[in-house]
Amino acid sequence: MADQVEHVISIRGLVNRFGSLTVHDGLNLEVRRDEVLGLVGGSGTGKSVLLRSVLGLHGPNHGTIEVLGHQIRHHQPGPHKKWGVLFQDGALLSGLTVQENVELPIALHSDLPVETRRELAVLKIFMVGLDLTAASKYPNELSGGMRKRASLARALALEPKILFLDEPTAGLDPLSATEFDELVRYLQANLDLTIVMITHDVDSLFGICDRVAVLVNKGIIVDTLKQIVKHPDPWIQEYFGNPRAVRARKAAKAKAKEKS
Amino acid sequence: MKLTEEIDALRVMGLNPNQILIIPRVLGLMIALPLLTIFADAAGLLGGAFIGATVLDINWFAFTERLAVTIDTQDLMVGISKAPAFAFIISVTGTLRGMQVKGSAEELGRLTTVAVVQSIFLIIVADAIFTVVYSRIGF
Numbered sequence: 465m466a467d468q469v470e471h472v473i474s475i476r477g478l479v480n481r482f483g484s485l486t487v488h489d490g491l492n493l494e495v496r497r498d499e500v501l502g503l504v505g506g507s508g509t510g511k512s513v514l515l516r517s518v519l520g521l522h523g524p525n526h527g528t529i530e531v532l533g534h535q536i537r538h539h540q541p542g543p544h545k546k547w548g549v550l551f552q553d554g555a556l557l558s559g560l561t562v563q564e565n566v567e568l569p570i571a572l573h574s575d576l577p578v579e580t581r582r583e584l585a586v587l588k589i590f591m592v593g594l595d596l597t598a599a600s601k602y603p604n605e606l607s608g609g610m611r612k613r614a615s616l617a618r619a620l621a622l623e624p625k626i627l628f629l630d631e632p633t634a635g636l637d638p639l640s641a642t643e644f645d646e647l648v649r650y651l652q653a654n655l656d657l658t659i660v661m662i663t664h665d666v667d668s669l670f671g672i673c674d675r676v677a678v679l680v681n682k683g684i685i686v687d688t689l690k691q692i693v694k695h696p697d698p699w700i701q702e703y704f705g706n707p708r709a710v711r712a713r714k715a716a717k718a719k720a721k722e723k724s
Numbered sequence: 725m726k727l728t729e730e731i732d733a734l735r736v737m738g739l740n741p742n743q744i745l746i747i748p749r750v751l752g753l754m755i756a757l758p759l760l761t762i763f764a765d766a767a768g769l770l771g772g773a774f775i776g777a778t779v780l781d782i783n784w785f786a787f788t789e790r791l792a793v794t795i796d797t798q799d800l801m802v803g804i805s806k807a808p809a810f811a812f813i814i815s816v817t818g819t820l821r822g823m824q825v826k827g828s829a830e831e832l833g834r835l836t837t838v839a840v841v842q843s844i845f846l847i848i849v850a851d852a853i854f855t856v857v858y859s860r861i862g863f
Contacts (some may be wrong), residue, residue, distance in 0.1 A: 520735070521732050541738060544737055549733065551732065551733055555730050558730065559731070569737050572738060638824070679847065
């Protein structure tokens, strides 16, 4: 089984420099099919730069990035139909309603009739837990949590293979954050999705991630949660040794026991 | 738009932001500004007629009669022909600076000011060029 793991994203020898500052130096990362990969790291370690490189929004100095067999180049067409992205504050188009925002990618990449497109968008909006009143609203009339859900609906509009989440629970109250985590887990299980998620939230890390990638020393350390907490790197030790992380870990363990 | 990652979102969906954000604005202004020029011309003439009638004791009939003699279509065309060029300058400067906004709302304000100042400057330069060219060809 282990040698048959399919990689949906492979990054090789990635180098990102800003002036004299090197953020990534020969970074390699492989993302497996159907996993939830959490991406963590201190501020300035280049989490967002890594994500932007993978999405073709940032041109790295060196290295190759392949997503679903598609070579990623800066500002060149990528596998637009096969990925969905949830940006930090949603990044919904402010001039369009939620419904129109969700319809946009469908209209762009398919020739479905208007009626079907509308119904499909409504389906996605329901799927993320919003209702029809929210669908007809403009992004600035929504709360932060609803905006994220709406943006998630847009990301899922074309039934992507990979979903990128940039701090999905940042700025949400604990209740909404937990709900959002559950939603992500539910969608992952039901839609055959691979998820790459930047997060600072230890609860979502322990709650939904299969593996964790930690950005340290201009490179990356990837392992399962069980293994990575034992890693000797000082930043990792500090991160997972902090009381919040310890609490989250215990809570996740208790929950896992409850289930079995 | 740039601030809230909307432009990134467009790119990720496979849309070219230059195409859908810049071109409509440039074309839109190139249509709207000549119309605005006509409107401003009309308002100017009406204002002149009003002051003439109320303050200078030139009645409406005399005003329109003199107007027809002193002003011809060419005067109107000189103004309107410049408008699309000015519209192009304003919209390109505005959208270009808008695309350069990075990070903070402060930056947005700064670049808005930059765009306004540069537009005004470029319009003065363009107007000077128009004047030279028009006087050369006797337009």
